Amino acid sequence: MSFNETCIPGTIYEGEDDVNDSYYKSHDAPAPPLTLPAWEIALKVTFYVIAMVLDIVGNSMVLMIILLNRKMRNTTNLLLLNLTISDLMVGVFCMWVHMGNQISSNWPFGAFLCKFSPFCQVLSVTASVLTLTVISIERFIAVVYPFRRHWTPQITGFILGCTWTVAIATAAPQLAVGKMFVIHWRDRTEIYCTDDWPYYYNDNCELWTPGRVIVCLIQGVVMFFVPLVIIIVAYTIIVIRLLIRRAPGSLVSTTSSSQEKAKRKVTKMLIIVVTTFIICWTPQQIILLYGQLNEDRKPEYYRTVRYIALYIAYFNSALNPILYGGFNENFRNGFIEAFRCFLIKKRNKIGPDSVMPWSKKPRTDMEGYSTDLKIISASQITPSTGIGNDVTQQQYNGYLQIPADPTVKRAALSYNQANNNTNEKNSPPETVMTLKIPTQAKLKEPLESKG
Numbered sequence: 001m002s003f004n005e006t007c008i009p010g011t012i013y014e015g016e017d018d019v020n021d022s023y024y025k026s027h028d029a030p031a032p033p034l035t036l037p038a039w040e041i042a043l044k045v046t047f048y049v050i051a052m053v054l055d056i057v058g059n060s061m062v063l064m065i066i067l068l069n070r071k072m073r074n075t076t077n078l079l080l081l082n083l084t085i086s087d088l089m090v091g092v093f094c095m096w097v098h099m100g101n102q103i104s105s106n107w108p109f110g111a112f113l114c115k116f117s118p119f120c121q122v123l124s125v126t127a128s129v130l131t132l133t134v135i136s137i138e139r140f141i142a143v144v145y146p147f148r149r150h151w152t153p154q155i156t157g158f159i160l161g162c163t164w165t166v167a168i169a170t171a172a173p174q175l176a177v178g179k180m181f182v183i184h185w186r187d188r189t190e191i192y193c194t195d196d197w198p199y200y201y202n203d204n205c206e207l208w209t210p211g212r213v214i215v216c217l218i219q220g221v222v223m224f225f226v227p228l229v230i231i232i233v234a235y236t237i238i239v240i241r242l243l244i245r246r247a248p249g250s251l252v253s254t255t256s257s258s259q260e261k262a263k264r265k266v267t268k269m270l271i272i273v274v275t276t277f278i279i280c281w282t283p284q285q286i287i288l289l290y291g292q293l294n295e296d297r298k299p300e301y302y303r304t305v306r307y308i309a310l311y312i313a314y315f316n317s318a319l320n321p322i323l324y325g326g327f328n329e330n331f332r333n334g335f336i337e338a339f340r341c342f343l344i345k346k347r348n349k350i351g352p353d354s355v356m357p358w359s360k361k362p363r364t365d366m367e368g369y370s371t372d373l374k375i376i377s378a379s380q381i382t383p384s385t386g387i388g389n390d391v392t393q394q395q396y397n398g399y400l401q402i403p404a405d406p407t408v409k410r411a412a413l414s415y416n417q418a419n420n421n422t423n424e425k426n427s428p429p430e431t432v433m434t435l436k437i438p439t440q441a442k443l444k445e446p447l448e449s450k451g
Contacts (some may be wrong), residue, residue: 009353013199013207021184029185034107041103048099048310051318055091058321059084065334072330075151076266080324081136082160083273087317088125094365097312100309106191107180114193115178122171123280125313126223130163132274133227136234139270143238172224173215209295216292228278242267254309270329273320280316284309319370 060085066072097117100108107114141148151159179196182189197209242264287309291298324331 007201007205009201009203024183024185028187048095051315052091054097054318059088061338062321075156078156083128083131085321087125089124090314090317091122093143109192111180114180115175117176119171119174122174123167126168126170129227131223133230134159136231140234141240210290219286231274240266249292273323276319277316283315284313327341
């Protein structure tokens with residue numbers, strides 16, 4: 001940077017006034033405007049249109065599936081809803097801006113988007129990585145401490161509020177330093193958008209931007225790489241526990257197997273989501289750190305590499321709905337039903353205890369069910385034509401699952417144990433039971449509310 005023998009280290013550089021509009025108007029631009037061949041423009045537009053459609057349509061469907069279906073609103077899905085909102089922001093505010101800037105010779109979107117689009121990019125990635133961190137902690141508690149009380153909706157809402165508060169604070173500097181410059185050269189007008197950080201003199205009387213360095217380290221290291229370390233450690237412990245642990249207190253092997261299988265499915269999906277996020281966003285963060293810390297020493301290929309890295313990072317937002325549908329049956333069925341235009345009319349059919357009319361596969365996933373259950377007496381179960389007393393019914397290939405009601409805690413007793421006249425006192429409490437019965441069942445009398 002520039003050198004000044006009379007500088008005072010630590011003072012701000014005010015700039016010089018010897019360069020003004022008259023100078024620019026009397027000189028040609030030092031470089032011709034950027035021109036791209038038609039095939040490159042078409043290729044970039046095609047790639048971004050695909051990404052934007054997948055992002056906006058896919059994440060909008062995820063929002064509808066969760067919001068319109070009460071039984072999909074468990075803690076994990078509400079956190080995924082938060083991640084979906086940040087992914088939608090990328091498609092609505094960032095992708096098309098980046099595409100337009102890359103195929104234009106000048107910044108085409110005005111002063112507001114010069115500030116707002118980078119703000120949304122930092123806000124989205126920070127909210128995403130913090131949400132993934134919270135999800136990893138929630139899964140850690142659910143798997144490592146399965147009998148500990150889960151988060152209440154109030155706690156979940158508070159955590160989500162804190163997530164967005166921190167993300168907004170992290171991205172706020174972009175609103176202050178983003179600036180659009182307009183230079184009127186003799187042969188053309190140049191318009192570009194960049195960060196306008198104040199310059200200071202260091203101890204060697206060289207100019208540098210301490211604000212850029214500090215914000216870059218906070219956004220790139222504290223709010224990205226540190227949370228990733230927490231996520232990796234949490235999922236490593238989760239995987240180890242799932243590999244070596246058997247479900248405690250199981251009365252029926254199929255029940256324990258269903259619980260463990262459900263946890264493995266959810267954990268597998270979340271690990272894939274996290275791994276995809278790391279693969280897509282880490283190159284962009286590394287390149288961004290390099291560019292911020294080496295402002296005057298960028299190679300010629302830096303612009304191309306940064307474009308590719310940023311596109312891959314943005315495309316992660318389009319991949320997440322595909323991952324949800326590929327590794328979670330509830331979301332997959334929800335996508336199918338949405339495509340069949342039944343989402344709003346039959347919204348109550350999407351959920352942990354639902355079976356889609358086109359699905360013949362028996363459901364074994366117990367995700368979303370409360371495990372805080374009581375044992376009902378074998379004498380209360382008789383063969384009949386239905387199930388009454390507000391007990392939710394699930395029957396698949398001779399199996400009936402009775403989950404706990406949020407307010408009236410219920411449970412089930414194994415039909416085999418009922419036939420063997422097993423004393424219910426021998427049954428451990430807080431256990432999800434499965435009824436293996438030849439016909440549907442009906443309770444003889446209503447169950448009393450138990451706290």
